[in-house]
Amino acid sequence: MLNTDNNRHLINILQLDLLNWFKTAKRNLPFRQTKDPYSIWISEIMAQQTQIDTLIPYYNRFIDRFPDVISLAAASEDDVIKAWEGLGYYSRARNLHQAAKMIVADSNGIFPNRFDQLIKLPGIGPYTGGAIASIAFNEKVSAVDGNVLRVISRYCNSFDDIGAAKTKKSMTQWIESILPAAAGDFNEALMELGALVCTPQSPKCLLCPIRCGCQSFSSGTTDQIPVKKKKQKQxxxxxxxxxxxxxxxxxxxxxxxxxxxxxxxxxxxxxxxxxxxxxxxxxxxxxxxxxxxxxxxxxxxxxxxxxxxxxxxxxxxxxxxxxxxxxxxxxxxxxxxxxxxxxxxxxxxxxxxxxxxxxxxxxxxxxxxxxx
DNA sequence: AATCCGTGGGC
DNA sequence: TGCCCAAGGAT
Missing domain, CATH: 3.90.79.10 (Nucleoside Triphosphate Pyrophosphohydrolase)
Structure with missing residues (x-):
């Protein structure tokens, strides 16, 4: 990672230019119409290992069918799984249902509003907890997903293996050291940049709002980053x-x-x-x-x-x-x-x-x- | 740390 | 075809 003391101007580009880009370039997604933590939660669970375009119709149907945590907790597991049919990774739906029942039983349906409470719920790990806490409650925590690992690795010209726990930990700490007050917007902006511009293959560097600070762009190494191990085939x-x-x-x-x-x-x-x-x-x-x-x-x-x-x-x-x-x-x-x-x-x-x-x-x- | 856990899309 | 990848979490 970049030393934040010696590279103030690069950090400023990452913070300010990215946030400005996000204001106008962000997609109009259904779960961006609300700050309701329940809705944000559903969208984030669906987004795990799933492209946004795939999940949108599922999200709309799910919110229509189970509009709040009370209705989800009251549903049968079969009905919840049925609503998930076709999305895959079905334990996400079971954990969702289980967590809804816990929220109703433990806090009368009031949604937990802090990172350290959120990650105690089944199906909510470091990424999802950070996403809900920062987007719905603007808590100053990072939300490090695959997009963020790729964007930051490229920006800092880091060849660290993004699959390693050590890399995720240092990346999380580094981002939290530069996290602006608009933490939720910043986290979303990093992910949006990764999804739309700083893509895994053929990144659109000429359209990138933070290209002038990107250390892999100036080094010509963007296509070598991020470093990750090959998955073994099926x-x-x-x-x-x-x-x-x-x-x-x-x-x-x-x-x-x-x-x-x-x-x-x-x-x-x-x-x-x-x-x-x-x-x-x-x-x-x-x-x-x-x-x-x-x-x-x-x-x-x-x-x-x-x-x-x-x-x-x-x-x-x-x-x-x-x-x-x-x-x-x-x-x-x-x-x-x-x-x-x-x-x-x-x-x-x-x-x-x-x-x-x-x-x-x-x-x-x-x-x-x-x-x- | 390495596996298990779905599906659809891009090229 | 095949191979990569996607707003990861649990064990």
């Missing part, structure tokens, strides 16, 4: 998906409460080596006494942050099932469903699948199976 897993149909209803299983897509609804799915449909048939045997042989339906590929599923989809028909009718939930008819799966399965007709919180990995199979 592991590919071969999967079999089972589509079981009973009187027009499709069979769904709720996923376990931890791990990938936890708590979300899914089609039965199993990892496989052979890929002939028998692995998923074996798993379905835990639920159904008799099944037809697998019928090949199609293939699909889904890329997660750390896993790739190569899915082959098979259809099954029920045979010889006790009490097989359209109206009886399956759990009531299966004698051999294990205890922990009770109430975690159901049949839904294609027309009512929208009731379930279904991850994209499965919802994109719906067109594939519509004729099964």
């Amino acid at each position: 592991i590919t897993k071969k999967m079999e998906v089972g589509i079981v149909k009973q009187n027009g209803g499709l069979f769904f299983i709720r996923r376990p409460e931890s791990g990938l897509l936890s708590g979300m609804w899914s089609f039965p799915i199993a990892e496989t080596a052979a890929g002939n449909g028998n692995d998923i048939k074996k798993k379905l045997g835990d639920y159904f006494p008799a099944l037809s042989d697998p019928v090949f339906i199609g293939e699909s590929r889904h890329v997660f942050s750390h896993i790739i599923w190569e899915m082959t989809v098979y259809g099954f028909n029920l045979a010889g099932m006790v009490g097989e009718t359209a109206d009886i939930p399956y759990a009531q008819t299966a004698a051999d469903v294990s205890e922990d799966q009770t109430g975690r399965t159901q049949f839904k007709p294609l027309s009512a699948v929208d009731d379930l919180a279904l991850p994209i990995a499965f919802s994109k199979l719906l067109t594939l199976i519509k004729d099964f």
Whole structure:
């Protein structure tokens, strides 16, 4: 980082010119129409590892559906997860709901207004706590996200690894040492510059309001910064998906409460080596006494942050099932469903699948199976 | 410190 | 294709 005593003029550019630029260049975003901490909170949780353009329709729907912390706390977890469907990183929604209940129980719905209180809530870490505290309450704390790490690294011509905890810590302290009174605006301005101008690839340096102070621009090193380790690429897993149909209803299983897509609804799915449909048939045997042989339906590929599923989809028909009718939930008819799966399965007709919180990995199979 | 945790967009 | 990245947090 730059020595702030010997570089007063560079610090002035960073503070004043950036804030002036932000006044006119900032985007007109829905969560910039308010200082309501609840709304800021929702937007910041949604913004974690998610581009702003992606989250805007989710934000508008979520605020409409759950306008305040009381209504969010009173909602069912299924309803909250459903509102999050498609956004990914679903533990964010669970933590949001949990935190809302804590705020109502602990302080009668009054939103915590200090950084050190905010970061005690589930889902709120150093970045989000700093963002809410500075934007909603103008507390003098920094909010260091990926944009800020990139912008400041370039401005100071720093080759420190931005993935290292040590770098994040020193960056946070450095920013707080130069933080102007308008802390919230300054934090937002750094992020906005990173999103619109000081982008990861092909930064628009000729349009940059603080170019004349930027130490990587004058050194010609902007494209080498920030320094970060490569992510390791995803592991590919071969999967079999089972589509079981009973009187027009499709069979769904709720996923376990931890791990990938936890708590979300899914089609039965199993990892496989052979890929002939028998692995998923074996798993379905835990639920159904008799099944037809697998019928090949199609293939699909889904890329997660750390896993790739190569899915082959098979259809099954029920045979010889006790009490097989359209109206009886399956759990009531299966004698051999294990205890922990009770109430975690159901049949839904294609027309009512929208009731379930279904991850994209499965919802994109719906067109594939519509004729099964 | 290194992993796990989704999805969509850019090139 | 593939590879990078995005207003990170929890463990």
